[in-house]
Amino acid sequence: GDSVTQMEGPVTLSEEAFLTINCTYTATGYPSLFWYVQYPGEGLQLLLKATKADDKGSNKGFEATYRKETTSFHLEKGSVQVSDSAVYFCALSGSGNSGGSNYKLTFGKGTLLTVNP
Amino acid sequence: NAGVTQTPKFQVLKTGQSMTLQCAQDMNHEYMSWYRQDPGMGLRLIHYSVGAGITDQGEVPNGYNVSRSTTEDFPLRLLSAAPSQTSVYFCASSYDGAGANVLTFGAGSRLTVL
Numbered sequence: 001g002d003s004v005t006q007m008e009g010p011v012t013l014s015e016e017a018f019l020t021i022n023c024t025y026t027a028t029g030y031p032s033l034f035w036y037v038q039y040p041g042e043g044l045q046l047l048l049k050a051t052k053a054d055d056k057g058s059n060k061g062f063e064a065t066y067r068k069e070t071t072s073f074h075l076e077k078g079s080v081q082v083s084d085s086a087v088y089f090c091a092l093s094g095s096g097n098s099g100g101s102n103y104k105l106t107f108g109k110g111t112l113l114t115v116n117p
Numbered sequence: 118n119a120g121v122t123q124t125p126k127f128q129v130l131k132t133g134q135s136m137t138l139q140c141a142q143d144m145n146h147e148y149m150s151w152y153r154q155d156p157g158m159g160l161r162l163i164h165y166s167v168g169a170g171i172t173d174q175g176e177v178p179n180g181y182n183v184s185r186s187t188t189e190d191f192p193l194r195l196l197s198a199a200p201s202q203t204s205v206y207f208c209a210s211s212y213d214g215a216g217a218n219v220l221t222f223g224a225g226s227r228l229t230v231l
């Protein structure tokens with residue numbers, strides 16, 4: 001079945017440092033890929049997404065490129081801020097080839113990022 | 118504000134008690150789902166629904182029941198709570214499940230079973 005593997009962390013960085021959180025996946029067909037972010041005490045919210053190979057998703061200075069050849073979707077940001085402290089989840093949704101499977105998101109275990117001033 | 122509303126935010130139960138976690142959305146989303154979040158486990162899908170009257174099991178359905186009588190509501194029932202069900206529960210909904218669906222999450226319900 002589908003699966004997502006991401007850096008478990010925790011990751012601790014200083015403000016303005018470069019961030020990479022690795023994410024690789026296993027899936028049949030052509031899944032869509034997502035990064036969700038969970039700020040303390042809140043639900044998850046979409047950070048960015050990519051729906052096909054070589055697509056780059058971007059938002060709030062974060063970027064991730066859908067690499068089918070390496071089955072990866074690594075999250076990067078050039079200069080993190082204290083306000084970026086959160087848990088980041090990589091996720092995929094099915095390719096829609098089997099009924100309701102395209103509705104399900106499979107999540108990685110999450111990576112806790114702490115950014116210190 | 119439009120979105121996904123979960124109640125209650127916090128609940129403490131004793132083993133064997135029953136309860137219902139409520140979830141409502143006002144975005145006319147067809148797809149709704151329940152996840153549980155546990156430390157080191159990420160989010161795991163419990164049950165989901167692709168429309169009123171249609172529900173299906175996710176990855177960890179045992180001990181939970183759901184129904185979908187309206188588009189707006191998707192309650193999660195624990196018939197006989199167990200300590201293993203201590204978790205944070207998230208309801209999420211989506212308008213378009215075909216391919217690039219984007220989930221809108223509620224704020225979560227923290228359940229403790231003693």
